[in-house]
Amino acid sequence: MRLSEKIRAGVFMLLLLGLVIFLSYKNSVVNKGWFILLAGCLLVITGCCLFLYKCLLAKEKKEKHLLKVNRSLEENRQLIMKASLDAIICTDDHGHITFWNTQAENLFGWTFEEVKGKVLYKLIAPENKQAIYENQLAQYHQTGSAPWMNSLLETNAVDRYGKEFPVEFTALAIDRADEKFFCTFVRDISVRKGAEDALKEKTKEFRNLSAYLQRIREAERKQMAREVNDELGQLVSALKIDIDWLNTRIQSLEENEKKRLAHASNTLEILILSIRKMASSLRPSILDDFGLNATIEWQCREFTDVHDIDCEFYCDYDDNGLPVKLKTEMFRIVQESLANVVHHSEAKKVKVTITSEKEELHMKIEDDGKGFDKNSKKDTLGLIGLRERAASVNGKLRIESAPGKGTVVHAIIPKKQNP
Known part of the structure; x- marks a missing residue:
C-alpha cells in the first residue's frame, strides 16, 4: 500500500474518532472543556494529514509522469538501438553481455537469449586475441582507460560458425547512477x-605495368642511343673525313667550289654534334660508364650552358653499390625536374643534392622560382611521372612549394631494392 493511501485511511480513522468524541459529548460522557480540547487536536491532526496527503499525491503524480517519460525514453532507445545499421552490444564493466540488438544477431548468428550474460570478447574475438582483450579489460579496471575506448579500430571477429571476418568497432564507457557499462558499436x-x-591489387598491377614500360623504354633508349652514336655518328664522321680529304687534295677547284666543300664540312660537324647531343638525351653513356654522381654533375653543367640557369650539384654518397635501375630512375627524376624548372619555374638558380641517411637516399632538386600553391594546383602529368618513377624503386616523392618561394622536389628512396 502506498503511503498516500495509508494517510487517507488514517484520515478516515480520525474522522471516525471525531464522530465518537462528538457522540460522547452529546451523551454527556465528556464535559465541554475536554470536548473542545479533543476536537481541536483532532482538527489540527486531520488538517496536517490532509495537507500531507495532498503533497504526496502531487509527488506520486510527478513520479508517475517521470516514470512514464523514462519508460518512453527507454523504449525509444531500444527501438533506435534495434533499428541501427550497426551491431550494438552493451556489457557490464566485466564484459558480460546485457544488450544485443537485431543487427548483432544478424552479424554474429546468436540471439540475445543465447548470449545474455556471456563474456563478449570470449564470444566474438578470435582465440589468438582473447588474451589481449582480457589484459586490456584488466587495465581498464586499474587505470580507467583502455586502447579500444572512444577510438575507431579495425580488427577481426568470428561468428557462431567460426567464420572470421573484418570489422571496425568503437566502445564507449558509460556511467549511469551507480551503474557502469560499455556500449560497443560493431560494423x-x-x-x-x-x-x-x-x-x-589493381594499383600494384598498374605500377608493375608502369615499371615494365619504363624498363622497356630505357632499354629502347639505350639501344637507340647506341645505334645513333655508333652507326649514324660514325657514318657522318666518315663522310666528313672524306670531304675534308677532298678539300685538301683537289687544288683545281674554283673558290666557290671550295667554299661549298667547306660549308658541307661545317654542316657535317654540326650534324655530328647534334647526333651526340641526341644520343646523350636518349641515354647518356656516362651513366653506364661512370655512374650516377658523374652523370648528374654532367647534366647540371649542360643545363647551365644551354639554359643560362645556375645549376649546382652536391653529393656525400658513393654510388658504386647502387643497382643500375635505381641509378637510372634517380637520374630521370633529376632530368625531368630540371625540365619542369625550365618550363614552369622562371628560376635563376637550381641546386641538386643527394644525402645518405641510414637505409635511405634523400635527393632534392630545389629552385628559387615562382613556386605554386599546392592546395589549388592539381598534379600535372610531369609530377605524376615523377611520383611513378619514385614508386617504381619503392620510394616516395614530396613536393614542397608556395607562391614566390620556389619549389623543392624531395625523393626518398631505399638503398636496398627488392629483387
Missing part, C-alpha cells in the same frame, strides 16, 4: 576491405 567491413584489396 562488418568485409565488402569495403574487399574493395580496398582489389584496388590495391
Whole structure:
C-alpha cells in the first residue's frame, strides 16, 4: 500500500474518532472543556494529514509522469538501438553481455537469449586475441582507460560458425547512477576491405605495368642511343673525313667550289654534334660508364650552358653499390625536374643534392622560382611521372612549394631494392 493511501485511511480513522468524541459529548460522557480540547487536536491532526496527503499525491503524480517519460525514453532507445545499421552490444564493466540488438544477431548468428550474460570478447574475438582483450579489460579496471575506448579500430571477429571476418568497432564507457557499462558499436567491413584489396591489387598491377614500360623504354633508349652514336655518328664522321680529304687534295677547284666543300664540312660537324647531343638525351653513356654522381654533375653543367640557369650539384654518397635501375630512375627524376624548372619555374638558380641517411637516399632538386600553391594546383602529368618513377624503386616523392618561394622536389628512396 502506498503511503498516500495509508494517510487517507488514517484520515478516515480520525474522522471516525471525531464522530465518537462528538457522540460522547452529546451523551454527556465528556464535559465541554475536554470536548473542545479533543476536537481541536483532532482538527489540527486531520488538517496536517490532509495537507500531507495532498503533497504526496502531487509527488506520486510527478513520479508517475517521470516514470512514464523514462519508460518512453527507454523504449525509444531500444527501438533506435534495434533499428541501427550497426551491431550494438552493451556489457557490464566485466564484459558480460546485457544488450544485443537485431543487427548483432544478424552479424554474429546468436540471439540475445543465447548470449545474455556471456563474456563478449570470449564470444566474438578470435582465440589468438582473447588474451589481449582480457589484459586490456584488466587495465581498464586499474587505470580507467583502455586502447579500444572512444577510438575507431579495425580488427577481426568470428561468428557462431567460426567464420572470421573484418570489422571496425568503437566502445564507449558509460556511467549511469551507480551503474557502469560499455556500449560497443560493431560494423562488418568485409565488402569495403574487399574493395580496398582489389584496388590495391589493381594499383600494384598498374605500377608493375608502369615499371615494365619504363624498363622497356630505357632499354629502347639505350639501344637507340647506341645505334645513333655508333652507326649514324660514325657514318657522318666518315663522310666528313672524306670531304675534308677532298678539300685538301683537289687544288683545281674554283673558290666557290671550295667554299661549298667547306660549308658541307661545317654542316657535317654540326650534324655530328647534334647526333651526340641526341644520343646523350636518349641515354647518356656516362651513366653506364661512370655512374650516377658523374652523370648528374654532367647534366647540371649542360643545363647551365644551354639554359643560362645556375645549376649546382652536391653529393656525400658513393654510388658504386647502387643497382643500375635505381641509378637510372634517380637520374630521370633529376632530368625531368630540371625540365619542369625550365618550363614552369622562371628560376635563376637550381641546386641538386643527394644525402645518405641510414637505409635511405634523400635527393632534392630545389629552385628559387615562382613556386605554386599546392592546395589549388592539381598534379600535372610531369609530377605524376615523377611520383611513378619514385614508386617504381619503392620510394616516395614530396613536393614542397608556395607562391614566390620556389619549389623543392624531395625523393626518398631505399638503398636496398627488392629483387
